[in-house]
Amino acid sequence: MAKVLMKGxxxxxxxxxxxxxxxxxxxxxxxxxxxxxxxxxxxxEVDGVFLQGESEVAVGYMIFGAAxxxxxxxxxxxxxxxxxxxxAISYIAAAQVPAVFVNIVRGGPGLGGxxxxxxxxxxxxxxxxxxxxxxxxxxxxxxxxxxxxxxxxFTLAEKYxxxxxxxxxxxxxxxxxxxxxxxxLRTEPSNKDDWASSGMDxxxxxxxxxxxxxxxDPKELNDNNLALKAKYIQMKKEEVLYEGYNTDVDYKIxxxxxxxxxRVCKTAIDMMKEEGIEVGLLRPKTLFPFxxxxxxxxxxxxxxxxxxxxxxxxxxxxxxxxRCVKGQRxxxxxxxxxxxxxxxEKIIEIIKELL
Amino acid sequence: xxTEIKFAGFGGQGILLSAKLLAYAAxxxxxxxxxxxxxGPEMRGxxxxxxxxxxxxxxxxxxxxxxxxxxxMNRPSLEKFANDVKPGGVIFINSSLISTRSERDDITELIVxxxxxxxxxxxxxxxxxxxxxAFAAKAKLVDLELLKNCVKEEFAAKAKIIPLNMKAxxxxxxxxNNS
Numbered sequence: 001m002a003k004v005l006m007k008g009x010x011x012x013x014x015x016x017x018x019x020x021x022x023x024x025x026x027x028x029x030x031x032x033x034x035x036x037x038x039x040x041x042x043x044x045e046v047d048g049v050f051l052q053g054e055s056e057v058a059v060g061y062m063i064f065g066a067a068x069x070x071x072x073x074x075x076x077x078x079x080x081x082x083x084x085x086x087x088a089i090s091y092i093a094a095a096q097v098p099a100v101f102v103n104i105v106r107g108g109p110g111l112g113g114x115x116x117x118x119x120x121x122x123x124x125x126x127x128x129x130x131x132x133x134x135x136x137x138x139x140x141x142x143x144x145x146x147x148x149x150x151x152x153x154f155t156l157a158e159k160y161x162x163x164x165x166x167x168x169x170x171x172x173x174x175x176x177x178x179x180x181x182x183x184x185l186r187t188e189p190s191n192k193d194d195w196a197s198s199g200m201d202x203x204x205x206x207x208x209x210x211x212x213x214x215x216x217d218p219k220e221l222n223d224n225n226l227a228l229k230a231k232y233i234q235m236k237k238e239e240v241l242y243e244g245y246n247t248d249v250d251y252k253i254x255x256x257x258x259x260x261x262x263r264v265c266k267t268a269i270d271m272m273k274e275e276g277i278e279v280g281l282l283r284p285k286t287l288f289p290f291x292x293x294x295x296x297x298x299x300x301x302x303x304x305x306x307x308x309x310x311x312x313x314x315x316x317x318x319x320x321x322x323r324c325v326k327g328q329r330x331x332x333x334x335x336x337x338x339x340x341x342x343x344x345e346k347i348i349e350i351i352k353e354l355l
Numbered sequence: 356x357x358t359e360i361k362f363a364g365f366g367g368q369g370i371l372l373s374a375k376l377l378a379y380a381a382x383x384x385x386x387x388x389x390x391x392x393x394x395g396p397e398m399r400g401x402x403x404x405x406x407x408x409x410x411x412x413x414x415x416x417x418x419x420x421x422x423x424x425x426x427x428m429n430r431p432s433l434e435k436f437a438n439d440v441k442p443g444g445v446i447f448i449n450s451s452l453i454s455t456r457s458e459r460d461d462i463t464e465l466i467v468x469x470x471x472x473x474x475x476x477x478x479x480x481x482x483x484x485x486x487x488x489a490f491a492a493k494a495k496l497v498d499l500e501l502l503k504n505c506v507k508e509e510f511a512a513k514a515k516i517i518p519l520n521m522k523a524x525x526x527x528x529x530x531x532n533n534s
Contacts, residue, residue: 003382005375005378005379005382005388005390030394031394114394115394170394171391171417171418174391174392174394175389175390175391175392175417176375176378176388176389176390177388177389177390177414178382178387178388260417263414263415263416263417264415264416264418266415266416267415267416268416270415341418342418343416343418343419343420344415344416344418345420
């Protein structure tokens with residue numbers, strides 16, 4: 001298929017349709033409102049449903065409802081909107097139904113700003129909602145990867161019967177890049193007979209299923225959480241994704257960075273290479289499960305003297321990096337989070353101070 | 356080889372569209388491209404700017420501090436960004452609205468009364484197309500026929516305004532070639 005030039009937000013909407021998702025519920029918020037603007041026109045063309053909720057709280061439960069009925073469903077929002085969905089995300093995790101959430105992150109806390117940020121790393125990877133659950137979090141670095149991750153997210157959500165999040169940022173949402181929608185990522189919704197609620201005429205089974213998140217019996221609740229834990233352990237074994245950049249040379253410094261920020265770091269690395277300075281980059285593509293082993297190995301390479309995590313936040317992923325490097329190397333941090341994305345020139349300045 | 360072009364003006368001047376058309380034409384010539392808008396709480400009349408990155412390899416940072424070229428559609432844009440342009444670049448100045456100049460001698464100034472030419476072509480709203488074609492003819496980044504086709508495709512749903520935009524496009528090319 002020929003490449004098309006699309007805004008990240010529109011491309012994410014199209015990717016969901018190509019992945020076989022025909023249900024989209026959302027509430028507008030900058031910088032991701034173009035997803036809804038795109039899908040309000042596009043969903044009817046594929047006999048799909050777009051419904052604007054009265055708030056993100058309502059949207060969260062629309063997602064829960066559709067997922068419980070065995071429908072492929074997703075929503076998109078930005079930081080404050082995702083906070084409002086936190087409760088439903090926790091319920092969805094507990095009830096073990098698949099759903100995809102896209103967070104086109106803006107600056108926070110509070111209403112913050114509308115410019116790109118990576119301030120929701122903790123929210124996405126450590127909680128957001130209450131209780132013992134994890135989100136599988138995918139972090140694209142551009143429009144093409146946002147498309148591919150959105151398409152894969154539906155299969156992952158069904159494989160693990162739980163919520164999956166795409167953690168983008170305002171730049172990925174607003175930027176246009178050429179994209180392709182790989183046909184091999186188009187999948188059919190999986191067999192939902194095992195978990196969708198009873199009474200659906202689309203089910204092929206008579207087995208009684210109850211979709212719920214209330215477990216008053218202590219043993220029942222413990223068992224449910226053990227079942228969730230088993231899934232998270234499986235994710236750590238099977239779903240870790242990362243990219244090494246300039247890691248096959250002897251670098252003195254390793255950058256850890258993800259999403260938009262990692263692209264800026266790559267340009268800085270190329271520019272420093274021309275000056276004869278070797279710097280490596282380890283970019284997690286899944287934030288949970290985190291590439292623990294890869295970060296440790298890249299950081300403890302003999303030539304590597306220190307590590308710096310560069311983020312559009314005040315320091316969030318750096319805590320996971322510290323955890324993984326286990327004190328074997330000095331860990332530094334640089335971040336900006338007002339919305340002005342640091343330039344490659346700024347990154348070079350910071351790296352040179354470490355040399 | 357990577358080239359970055361900043362388009363700047365006020366909201367409603369078609370800045371984002373001009374930039375998109377250039378990115379689209381470059382994509383059709385198999386370049387890697389990125390179209391990066393500045394988005395903010397702006398409204399019609401507010402500032403609008405946008406950067407297009409064209410490269411023969413995968414684009415790293417889409418955040419550009421010093422673009423290769425600048426298309427300035429109003430005076431605040433010229434004042435704000437003229438000094439950022441890399442030496443050797445082209446600075447397009449819409450002289451219908453800008454009476455000043457860049458005051459740089461290490462770049463090529465392309466001075467075009469885009470609004471006046473657009474009015475003569477049929478509508479002031481085509482000023483962005485005049486600017487696009489004049490700039491593209493001067494900077495020689497993409498094939499002009501291909502770019503013209505992209506303009507035509509863009510207005511496919513509004514066939515009535517295609518002729519005036521085609522005229523505006525040709526006028527822009529002419530003035531760039533004769534300057």
